[in-house]
Amino acid sequence: MKDMSDTDRRFATTLARGLSVLRAFRPADDGLGNAEIAERTGLPKSTVSRLTYTLHSLGYLTHARHGERYRPGPALLALGNVAAASIGFVELAGPIMQRLADETRTLALLGVRDRGRLLLTKVWRPAGVSSIWLDVGHRVPIRGSSSGACYLGALPQEMLPRVVDEAQGDRGLTSETAAAIRASAYDQLFARGFAITDPAEYFAANIHAVSTPFHPRDLSEPVVFTCGALPEDLTVARMEAEVGPALRAAVRELETALGHAPGPARR
Template sequence: MTPAPDTRPDYEDDRNFATALARGLSVLRAFRTDDDGLSNAQIAERTGLPKSTVSRLTYTLGCLGYLTQPQRNDRYRPGPTLLAMGHVAAASLAFLDSAQGMMQALADQTGTLVLFAVRDRDKVALMRTWRPQRAASIWLEVGHRLPIAGSSSGLALLGATTREEFAGLLADHPEPPLDGGTLEDLRLEARGQLIAKGYTVVRLGLRYSSNISAVSVPFRSARLAGPVMFSCGALDDVLPDDRIHAHVGPVLRETVARLQRLVGADGVPAWPGSPND
């Protein structure tokens, strides 16, 4: 099934919304870390845009340096202009330099895959991973996208959002919970978990992957508009619920709190204090 074009239908009648720009950005978002370049046909399949439109967009993005095509009719790859922009954007995530040693130590201590995720419109996207050095772990690549309602990182995002941030999230139409509930109800559930325990865990019936357990804690930086998430994940037999609550969840919570203090937000949690905020 071909996905819908990666634009925002809510904005189609908004005079200020540049549809051509949105389509060009959707081409750039089609690339993944494990791609060895993409053809126009592959980009069209991923974005839902007509191939003729994709051809014009990739040609334009190539002329501007956002994409590169080493030889005629070769596949497109991210170009030098896009890479330079990525380095500029990475400056807003400078706290990850401070987090590097902490998160690697956390992965080694717990034997889990430690993840850093951000909201990517209607999903959360993995931006960095830390693997335990002396244990096998699940394998998720940077750029992998998870459903908000079906992942612990998505649940931490929901629980940490303010009313204004939550309204912006709903505008991107994330998929509802698998149990037929609402995202508003799930947000209140997540907020309750954060207030009570300082971390979030998805109920088994809501998980996007039934054999993977995970626990997540939100984090805020003054240089970012909303919460981001740190998580520990593993197969169920490695990370059962009792181990999450007895050890891994509290250790993750304290590690993120230590990072929060390190970047100058001493004692301030990443979520509002009331479920109604």
Template sequence: MMILPPDDPRFATTLARGLSVLRAFRPTDDGLSNAEIAQRTGLPKSTVSRLTWTLGTLGYLTQSPRDDRFRPGPTLVAVGQVASASLSFLVPAQELMARLADETGALVVLAVRDGTRLVLIRTWRPARVSSIWLEVGQPVALRGFSSARAFVAAATPAELARVAAEFPASEAEPFGPMPQVRNRAGAELTARGFVFTPGGPDAAAPYNAVSVPFRGPNLPEPVVFTCGALPDAADAVRMETEIGPRLAEAVRSLERLTGQPSTLSRREA
């Protein structure tokens, strides 16, 4: 659902609503109807109809004559490619993370914040491993998961305040008790170089995962690299003792290659 920020004359509400329509799509969708988009965004169906017609006219959405459902259009794909190309750190990250995935057998993903959630924008799949999960575009809640804890640990107080302002008033503490989560995850990052969150049926996340934040050139907030695997005890041990340190070293190498300071050194700015 779209969350509007506090009143500000500079805020273009119509633009925000149009972007919320684009953000309603998920990788597993085979098109969305106006009614489904309205349900996901919380916008009136009449408003959604006008927005989808406009976005379709501009090429950001396409509408199939077969089922009248909307899908991302070529203009949106082109904009995404331009945005991806502007993230220069992805060039050296490609080799580092692909090697890590192949050598550990774990899926490696890169997540960025998108409103009140994190979204995966890159995945590196290990070769010769059949149990692969998570796709580009997959949303991740800003709570519970190792990627969320890494983001909270690395973000500055001003960045976290900006994120918290986007949540409904009923979710005043979107990350849980903020100081405790930030301090605990920050201490874990300082001590080990990564955060680890166990997974399982009774845990916040369905799988064991380790995460390390990174601040790329010209990025307004930290992004997060994560390695995830299946929720069993042996896997959890390996995550902490082998894969977590390997991921931390890969991100440190990326910082050196891109000339970036340690992410944690900027968290109090």
């Protein structure tokens, strides 16, 4: 974890380290011990022990017995519910995106930036159809995903250096590669309203995906809606001719329901 305390006196390093512990947890985890949290966060195990003790005392982590692996606690669940309720578009998007998932037979996703990656905060699985393995809590790389390219394409230019800095070189993301990805995605968004990363560059060979941005009024940067499926079920031709336009139409429906003007692609 990058320490900003040397460059910004307002930065509270202890708080940042505590939050990094909470962010270490993934949906598939059956709890985590201090050693595993230390490995994932890059923090010393002694520091992790103090942080997990404090977070457990406050209810943000829990374990049934002494020495057992930690799991997210009830205070964290309550905090997440408050956050979800305060971002008004998420609940309204649910029925629209579920219908899109069912009609296109793809997994529909909502991604928001979490430092150097996009965090999947909602998924809508198609009824009666097997879908890809991505789930809430997964973090998708910016370089090598349609979601990441779409995010960069919709991002104001002045925010790009910060995003690159926080990615810390993840999958080779540099200022130059980010600018190139952004320019390509911007052209796609301007021309057709959705972005597709070349499958040859994708972070996982068993995923094809197409993405469209959404600009919430209560957030300072875009979020990304994505449809994804196995390559044999979601060819590039199908993304371009069918699923991409359907995704863009679904996001426009959400914008209309919220009284938003269509979100522009931004230079």
